[in-house]
Amino acid sequence: MNEKQIRGLIEDVRGGKLARRDFMVKLVSLGVTAPMAGHLLLNAGIAQAQTPSTYKPTKRGGGGALKVLWWQGATLLNPHFATGTKDQDGSRIFYEPLASWDKDGNLVANLAAEIPSATNGGLSKDGKSVIWKLKRGVTWHDGKPFTSADVVFNWEYASDPATSAVTIGSYKEMKVEAIDSHTVKITFNKVTPFWATPFVGVQGMLIPKHLFEAYKGAKSREAPNNLKPVGTGPYKFTDFTPGDMVRGAINTTYHQANKPFFDSIEMKGGGDAVSAARAVLQTGEYDFAWNLQVEDEILVKLEAGGKGKVVIIPSGDIEFIQCNFTDPAVEVDGERSSIKTKHPILTDPAVRQALSLLVDRASIQQFIYGRAGVGTADFINNPPRYRSTANKPEFNIDKAMGILEAAGWKKGGDGVREKGGKKLKLLYQTSVNQPRQKTQAIVKQACQKAGIDIELKAVTGAVFFSSDVANPDTYTKLYSDLQMFTTTMNAPDPEIFMNQYCSWEFATKANKWQGRNATRWSNPEYDKAFRAAEGELDPVKRAALFIKMNDMVVQDHAVIPVVSRPRARGANLKLRYSESGWDSDFWALQDWYREA
Amino acid sequence: MTLSGTYILRRVLIALPSLLGISVVLFTVLALAPGDPFGDIVSNPNIPAEVAANLRKKFGMDDPVMVRYFRWLLAMLQGDWGFSFASRIDVDTLILQRLPTTLLVVGSSQILALLIALPVGVYAATRPYSLFDQIANTLTFVGFSLPTFFTGLMLILVFSIQLDWLPFVYRADITSTGWHFYWDHLKQTIMPVTVLALFQAASWTRYVRSAALDVVKLDYVTTARSKGLKESVVVLKHVVRNAMIPVVTLVALQVPAIFGGAIVTEQIFRVPGIGSLLISAILANDTPVIMAVTFVFSCLVIFFNLLADILYAWLDPRIALS
Numbered sequence: 001m002n003e004k005q006i007r008g009l010i011e012d013v014r015g016g017k018l019a020r021r022d023f024m025v026k027l028v029s030l031g032v033t034a035p036m037a038g039h040l041l042l043n044a045g046i047a048q049a050q051t052p053s054t055y056k057p058t059k060r061g062g063g064g065a066l067k068v069l070w071w072q073g074a075t076l077l078n079p080h081f082a083t084g085t086k087d088q089d090g091s092r093i094f095y096e097p098l099a100s101w102d103k104d105g106n107l108v109a110n111l112a113a114e115i116p117s118a119t120n121g122g123l124s125k126d127g128k129s130v131i132w133k134l135k136r137g138v139t140w141h142d143g144k145p146f147t148s149a150d151v152v153f154n155w156e157y158a159s160d161p162a163t164s165a166v167t168i169g170s171y172k173e174m175k176v177e178a179i180d181s182h183t184v185k186i187t188f189n190k191v192t193p194f195w196a197t198p199f200v201g202v203q204g205m206l207i208p209k210h211l212f213e214a215y216k217g218a219k220s221r222e223a224p225n226n227l228k229p230v231g232t233g234p235y236k237f238t239d240f241t242p243g244d245m246v247r248g249a250i251n252t253t254y255h256q257a258n259k260p261f262f263d264s265i266e267m268k269g270g271g272d273a274v275s276a277a278r279a280v281l282q283t284g285e286y287d288f289a290w291n292l293q294v295e296d297e298i299l300v301k302l303e304a305g306g307k308g309k310v311v312i313i314p315s316g317d318i319e320f321i322q323c324n325f326t327d328p329a330v331e332v333d334g335e336r337s338s339i340k341t342k343h344p345i346l347t348d349p350a351v352r353q354a355l356s357l358l359v360d361r362a363s364i365q366q367f368i369y370g371r372a373g374v375g376t377a378d379f380i381n382n383p384p385r386y387r388s389t390a391n392k393p394e395f396n397i398d399k400a401m402g403i404l405e406a407a408g409w410k411k412g413g414d415g416v417r418e419k420g421g422k423k424l425k426l427l428y429q430t431s432v433n434q435p436r437q438k439t440q441a442i443v444k445q446a447c448q449k450a451g452i453d454i455e456l457k458a459v460t461g462a463v464f465f466s467s468d469v470a471n472p473d474t475y476t477k478l479y480s481d482l483q484m485f486t487t488t489m490n491a492p493d494p495e496i497f498m499n500q501y502c503s504w505e506f507a508t509k510a511n512k513w514q515g516r517n518a519t520r521w522s523n524p525e526y527d528k529a530f531r532a533a534e535g536e537l538d539p540v541k542r543a544a545l546f547i548k549m550n551d552m553v554v555q556d557h558a559v560i561p562v563v564s565r566p567r568a569r570g571a572n573l574k575l576r577y578s579e580s581g582w583d584s585d586f587w588a589l590q591d592w593y594r595e596a
Numbered sequence: 597m598t599l600s601g602t603y604i605l606r607r608v609l610i611a612l613p614s615l616l617g618i619s620v621v622l623f624t625v626l627a628l629a630p631g632d633p634f635g636d637i638v639s640n641p642n643i644p645a646e647v648a649a650n651l652r653k654k655f656g657m658d659d660p661v662m663v664r665y666f667r668w669l670l671a672m673l674q675g676d677w678g679f680s681f682a683s684r685i686d687v688d689t690l691i692l693q694r695l696p697t698t699l700l701v702v703g704s705s706q707i708l709a710l711l712i713a714l715p716v717g718v719y720a721a722t723r724p725y726s727l728f729d730q731i732a733n734t735l736t737f738v739g740f741s742l743p744t745f746f747t748g749l750m751l752i753l754v755f756s757i758q759l760d761w762l763p764f765v766y767r768a769d770i771t772s773t774g775w776h777f778y779w780d781h782l783k784q785t786i787m788p789v790t791v792l793a794l795f796q797a798a799s800w801t802r803y804v805r806s807a808a809l810d811v812v813k814l815d816y817v818t819t820a821r822s823k824g825l826k827e828s829v830v831v832l833k834h835v836v837r838n839a840m841i842p843v844v845t846l847v848a849l850q851v852p853a854i855f856g857g858a859i860v861t862e863q864i865f866r867v868p869g870i871g872s873l874l875i876s877a878i879l880a881n882d883t884p885v886i887m888a889v890t891f892v893f894s895c896l897v898i899f900f901n902l903l904a905d906i907l908y909a910w911l912d913p914r915i916a917l918s
Contacts, residue, residue, distance in 0.1 A: 075682045083636045164650045169642045221684050241693050242683040243876050244868035245769060268765060271866040279765055283756055286765065462631040467638040471630055496641045516641055
């Protein structure tokens with residue numbers, strides 16, 4: 001789809017010919033994230049559909065305790081230091097951003113009075129500034145008013161390198177100023193088509209100026225409130241044991257009427273995913289459980305307990321196989337898989353195409369992942385209802401053999417194909433993880449039939465995913481021919497996600513293998529498109545560029561998608577809540593309630 | 597009794613170099629182990645690389661191992677246990693938060709184990725190869741052959757899922773008040789304590805039995821019986837007292853384990869004890885926490901070893917410590 005077609009679609013939405021939702025579906029299936037697609041409409045001045053509220057309780061409180069299980073307990077409660085989702089979720093109970101992402105990628109206001117748009121004057125024409133109007137009458141849990149000074153402070157706090165905030169990426173290269181007590185203006189150093197990063201979502205939770213002011217910069221770790229959050233959220237802090245328990249009590253002055261429903265919240269940590277699933281689905285001891293990474297077969301059995309159900313949340317995460325475009329067997333300047341070499345086998349497009357035909361995604365989904373892994377041929381992994389119909393996952397050994405045969409790979413005496421004296425032998429590595437080892441076995445079997453000899457290797461996760469420069473088995477080194485893991489799409493904008501195929505992102509010895517491009521695939525066209533997208537002011541042109549980039553990677557079989565990994569949560573049958581794959585599980589915690 | 601001050605002093609002085617040795621080994625192994633506490637930050641493309649570099653500098657992780665070790669040792673000598681990378685608070689706060697639960701759960705399981713092992717072991721020894729002895733023997737075999745994760749899951753299956761009597765998620769801070777508070781605590785403690793106690797009781801029973809059996813056969817017991825003493829007096833005053841000498845040391849050596857927590861059982865029941873703190877610290881590569889927990893544990897082992905030796909001499913004056 002090109003720029004013109006996207007513009008046509010936007011006009012169709014404006015004219016009422018195309019439903020907003022269908023527009024999102026179309027764009028998302030082409031490799032654009034839902035939040036980005038929502039942005040296109042916002043920038044075109046089409047107001048977002050207000051999601052109708054499904055919140056039924058008519059008074060605040062009275063709902064008893066809400067008990068949730070996170071099998072990895074929160075270890076700290078300052079959102080600017082929160083590294084994993086566990087810490088972000090723990091913080092999100094107490095802290096709120098200006099706006100959050102719902103499951104369709106729409107912005108929903110929390111501490112903002114309204115979402116900035118072209119029509120309400122929040123967005124400037126040059127794409128360099130955003131004006132946020134803050135909600136009035138909001139108070140922190142200690143009674144102090146929430147004003148624009150707090151918002152500005154969060155920018156100062158996070159953007160100060162001495163603070164070492166993990167949110168710094170969302171706050172550098174911009175200036176934030178208060179226009180009046182309830183209006184802030186963000187001025188970006190460069191044109192920023194996707195402006196909803198600072199103060200939005202998990203990176204955007206706001207901490208109070210009056211309690212953290214003295215602890216900006218190097219003293220950040222000494223702040224007593226790092227462990228005692230004082231926010232604006234629906235629950236007030238009660239107590240916290242790192243790794244074990246976060247507790248909160250109802251905020252009776254919460255800024256939304258009749259909310260929240262529950263009198264207290266308990267977020268219990270520790271244990272394992274299976275017993276967490278059991279406590280929610282089978283015994284009903286808990287109301288909600290995070291990240292049920294459990295074989296689907298077990299989940300189905302536990303659901304038969306009748307207390308809860310598994311909620312599948314579409315996400316951007318994908319399990320995929322990367323092909324190495326450099327030679328892992330040759331060492332150049334003390335570095336294997338050097339960009340100065342070429343892979344003797346995998347640079348042949350026929351081999352990559354054949355490999356992609358030899359991944360039996362249907363069996364992998366059916367026998368290994370179940371609902372938690374949906375077979376896909378797309379790299380951009382999305383909710384199933386958004387999935388493109390253009391690329392169908394195909395498993396066809398005969399076709400693969402035909403392609404190899406035509407490319408000159410002939411079967412040798414031992415059943416392994418060879419061409420020009422090179423045997424079709426590949427080393428396929430992944431991390432130690434039962435579903436991954438099973439997937440490896442399924443792929444190996446099919447490859448064997450097609451005459452490709454696959455050697456399997458499993459590296460312990462602590463090593464595979466580490467950034468240890470001295471260890472040869474890390475995934476960024478890719479000292480093997482193929483490797484498989486899950487890559488996550490956390491940001492609502494695809495820019496950071498797509499930079500992993502840029503040539504300047506090659507993981508090399510020079511950058512201590514911190515580059516993101518481990519396959520070392522490159523394409524000058526792709527690089528050009530990415531650079532263009534980075535500086536593209538027009539969001540429509542930008543979306544078209546991302547779609548083009550996505551096609552380049554997938555159609556060249558640089559990577560072989562296996563299954564998209566929706567997130568599985570467990571919820572009590574009576575619990576009413578709204579999920580989102582683009583934000584924290586608690587993005588709408590104030591709306592959670594229990595049906596009688 | 598020839599227990600002298602110089603002996604104790606000598607033992608303490610011997611213990612010091614071994615503690616130093618242990619700390620060097622622990623520190624080096626942890627420094628060499630793969631993994632990076634800031635791995636999450638490094639691999640997250642949304643976080644600039646400078647953040648991780650900055651944190652490493654802040655926590656002094658770029659210095660050579662030797663420098664880090666001596667810095668750690670110096671701090672430890674001054675009572676500073678370090679600063680957790682993952683939680684960004686002092687390690688001693690973290691450990692102290694977990695200690696009461698561990699002491700309660702593991703401690704009461706040890707007491708329960710002792711309450712089972714002592715009477716059963718002694719009774720079995722006084723009637724060797726009787727039916728009671730045979731049953732006790734079989735049960736102890738079963739008891740220490742079954743790993744705790746198995747008995748734990750069995751109990752959950754029966755008491756939480758089938759019967760729905762007991763909760764299987766342990767909560768350290770129960771909100772209910774009054775009688776309910778104690779009742780809820782009791783309910784959630786039953787299963788983890790039983791699992792740990794049965795395992796421990798099984799091996800202790802066998803130990804008590806064999807220790808008592810050795811004594812029962814001795815001449816002075818026969819003499820006591822022939823004097824016409826009541827059986828209960830013979831057993832309690834003459835047999836048990838002497839048979840307890842090795843048992844006491846065994847129990848003393850087991851005490852450090854109470855502080856170490858029980859990793860597997862704590863994980864199954866989500867007991868927020870030292871064991872689960874250790875395992876999550878290991879998974880998060882939170883070196884200061886791992887170091888503090890393991891080192892404190894080593895100190896306790898050495899201390900209780902010393903204590904066992906002293907107890908031994910005190911209980912049995914024939915043993916001269918010099």
